[in-house]
Amino acid sequence: xxxxxxxxxxxSGSAVAEFIEEQLGYKIKLCHSGDDALSCLKxxxxxxxxxxxxxxxxxxxxxxxxxxxxxxxSSIEVVIMTGFGDLESSLDALRNNAYDYLLxxxxxxxxxxxxxxxxxxxxxxxxxxxxxxxxxxxxxxxKKEESERIxxxxxxxxxxTSVGKVGVFSDAMRAVVKMAEQFHxxxxxxxxxxxxxxxxxxxxxxLVHYGQESDMLQPFISINCSAISPSLFESELFGYDPGAFxxxxxxxxxxxxxxxxxxxxxxxxxxxxxxxxxxxxxxxxQQKEMYRVGGNKAISLDVRVIFATNRNLKQMVAEKTFRxxxxxxxxxxxxxxxxLRERKEAILSFTQVFLDQYSKKRGRRFxxxxxxxxxxxxxxxxxxxxxxxxxxIERATLLFNDLELKPEHLRFLQAExxxxxxxxxxxxxxxxxxxxxxxxxxxxxxxxxxxxxxxxDNNKSKTADYLCITRSALRSRMNKL
Numbered sequence: 325x326x327x328x329x330x331x332x333x334x335x336s337g338s339a340v341a342e343f344i345e346e347q348l349g350y351k352i353k354l355c356h357s358g359d360d361a362l363s364c365l366k367x368x369x370x371x372x373x374x375x376x377x378x379x380x381x382x383x384x385x386x387x388x389x390x391x392x393x394x395x396x397x398s399s400i401e402v403v404i405m406t407g408f409g410d411l412e413s414s415l416d417a418l419r420n421n422a423y424d425y426l427l428x429x430x431x432x433x434x435x436x437x438x439x440x441x442x443x444x445x446x447x448x449x450x451x452x453x454x455x456x457x458x459x460x461x462x463x464x465x466x467k468k469e470e471s472e473r474i475x476x477x478x479x480x481x482x483x484x485t486s487v488g489k490v491g492v493f494s495d496a497m498r499a500v501v502k503m504a505e506q507f508h509x510x511x512x513x514x515x516x517x518x519x520x521x522x523x524x525x526x527x528x529x530x531l532v533h534y535g536q537e538s539d540m541l542q543p544f545i546s547i548n549c550s551a552i553s554p555s556l557f558e559s560e561l562f563g564y565d566p567g568a569f570x571x572x573x574x575x576x577x578x579x580x581x582x583x584x585x586x587x588x589x590x591x592x593x594x595x596x597x598x599x600x601x602x603x604x605x606x607x608x609x610q611q612k613e614m615y616r617v618g619g620n621k622a623i624s625l626d627v628r629v630i631f632a633t634n635r636n637l638k639q640m641v642a643e644k645t646f647r648x649x650x651x652x653x654x655x656x657x658x659x660x661x662x663x664l665r666e667r668k669e670a671i672l673s674f675t676q677v678f679l680d681q682y683s684k685k686r687g688r689r690f691x692x693x694x695x696x697x698x699x700x701x702x703x704x705x706x707x708x709x710x711x712x713x714x715x716x717i718e719r720a721t722l723l724f725n726d727l728e729l730k731p732e733h734l735r736f737l738q739a740e741x742x743x744x745x746x747x748x749x750x751x752x753x754x755x756x757x758x759x760x761x762x763x764x765x766x767x768x769x770x771x772x773x774x775x776x777x778x779x780x781d782n783n784k785s786k787t788a789d790y791l792c793i794t795r796s797a798l799r800s801r802m803n804k805l
Contacts, residue, residue, distance in 0.1 A: 325350050325371045325372060325443050326351045326352075326353070326369065326370045326371055327344060327350050327351065327370065327371070327372045327374060328352075328355065328361060328370040328372070328374070329341050329344075329353070329355070330358065330361040330375040330376060330379070330384070331356065331405070332356050332379045333376065336376075336429075337354050338354065340435070344439065347432075347436070348439060348440075353370070357379060357381055358375075358381055358383070358386065358387040358390075359381060359382060361375070361382075361387060362387070362391075365391065365400075370400060371399070371442075372401045372402075372403070372423075372439070372442050374402075374403045374405060374426075375387050375402065375404055375405065376404075376406075377404050377405065377413055378406075384404050384405070384406070384417070385413060385416055385417055385420070387402075388404065388417055388420055388421075388422055389420055392420065401423040401442045401446070402417075403423050403424050403425065404417045405426050405428050406425055406426070406428060407428050415541075424438055493669065493670035493674065494667040494670040496666070496667050497661075497667065497670065500528065500660070504531045504659060505531070505535055508532050508535035511626075511628040512628075513656055514609055514629045514631065514653065514656055515532055515628075515630045515656075515657040515658075515659060516633070516637075517631065518633055518634075518658065518661070519660060520634050520709055520782070521708065521711070521802075522664075522708045522709035522712055523664070523709045523710060524710050525592070526546065529590045529632060532659075533590075533630070542586045543583060543585075543587035544584075544587055544588050545584040545589050547561070547590070547592065548592045548593055549591055549593045549595075549597045550592075550593040550784070550799065554601075557601050558604070558617055559572075559617050560579060560580060561579050561581055561601070562614055562615065562616050562617055563576065563577045563579030563616045564576055564579075565617070565619040568616070568619070569617070569618065579616065581608065581625060582614075582623065584627045586626055586627075587627070588627070588628045588629070588630055589627050589628070590631075590632070591629065591631050592631075593633060593634070594631040594632065595634075595637060595640060595646060596784070599646075599647065602647045603647065603650070605650065606650045606653060608625065608629075609653055610653070612626075613625055631654050634782050635781075635782060635783065636781065637651050637654075638651070663706070664706040664710055664713065665705050665706055671706070671713065672693065672701065672702070674714075675701055675717060675729070676693065678713065678714050678718065679729060682717060682721040685721075686722065688724075689726060690720075690721060690726060690729055691727055692727065694730045694731070696730065696731045697729045697733070700734050701713075701737075704737050707774060716734070716736070716737060720733040720734060766804075770804055770805055773791070773801045773802065776790055776791055784798055784799075784802075
């Protein structure tokens with residue numbers, strides 16, 4: 325990728341150019357005016373332009389408009405560098421199809437991440453075009469497979485500038501995505517996302533927040549309710565004033581609700597929220613205001629709140645472990661993500677996505693999925709849903725290197741489908757039956773945890789009690805799953 329840098333400040337432009345060339349390895353051309361930049365673009369091909377906003381003569385915004393008016397302008401990604409006081413001009417640049425903007429002085433880590441995003445986007449566009457142009461001429465025994473690959477690239481390019489790679493490979497998920505985009509338009513509606521572990525609830529929450537926009541600047545603040553101690557929950561959510569309690573910071577603390585002002589607060593695993601916190605959260609949703617712990621001043625809120633859970637909240641209401649008034653308030657905007665086993669038509673498309681992703685990451689040759697491997701993938705139950713599929717393909721690309729994904733690369737899936745024990749008494753202390761071959765004790769432990777979770781419908785408290793371990797110990801094992 326060739327990058328053109330435009331900056332009238334010679335020292336600033338040279339520093340950025342030197343970093344990109346030496347640390348990232350891309351070819352760089354440095355110009356000090358908009359006129360010089362346009363001359364360079366006429367005489368050579370550049371895939372990316374990084375321009376300062378304020379320059380004598382042609383400004384960064386004017387240069388952006390002229391670049392987009394060139395015959396090849398649509399294929400050139402433009403990034404604007406700007407000072408904090410020029411944020412409004414930066415928004416104008418984004419409205420005129422700038423890829424992104426950077427605040428000066430430039431943070432090299434942000435610069436590197438941004439350039440790699442642009443390079444990835446350009447690579448995917450090129451591969452998509454290549455597959456389309458050569459589709460009829462490719463020698464393939466499975467044209468459907470080629471169509472799936474093209475569809476994958478188009479989907480990835482569409483979403484890479486907003487919330488990441490959202491795989492929409494089934495009618496059920498198309499309906500969910502369409503509804504998420506509708507919820508995006510009305511920030512006043514709380515959204516409840518339900519689905520099993522690993523189905524992609526946070527990805528869908530980000531889609532509700534960002535929509536299909538690439539210029540969304542409002543914050544997205546995430547909290548995992550199961551990871552916060554009940555005694556700290558209120559101060560984490562609402563913050564606190566100075567001296568609110570023993571051990572509080574002298575200057576106080578801003579809570580997650582205030583940090584999300586103008587944007588979105590995402591409360592994951594809402595079923596784990598302490599009961600005494602639920603009426604306080606309900607008041608926030610209804611009154612659009614809050615008080616810090618120890619404070620007496622009402623703080624107005626402009627926050628969209630999105631909730632997610634893998635538990636059956638309706639059943640929890642019946643068991644009186646979740647407040648019914650909060651549940652009915654959350655249920656205003658509901659999204660249900662079906663498990664992967666109920667949308668098997670998406671399995672191969674997701675597999676192709678992950679196979680390409682991890683092959684590129686590890687320099688592997690994997691490109692296709694054999695028919696025998698497809699059969700294994702589609703017949704497996706996927707209790708861990710998309711997360712399990714993703715981890716499985718990552719494991720296959722870590723251990724093997726081939727052109728085709730084959731059954732021998734997926735043997736661990738077939739092993740997971742086979743019980744480690746042969747009778748109901750096999751795990752009773754004093755009567756354990758060990759296999760003749762080697763025994764992976766960590767895998768055995770994780771299999772026990774997985775089956776216990778399934779036994780209690782993912783209820784963590786009951787599962788932890790059944791296994792005689794703490795909830796934190798259970799969470800640790802679930803992270804491994």
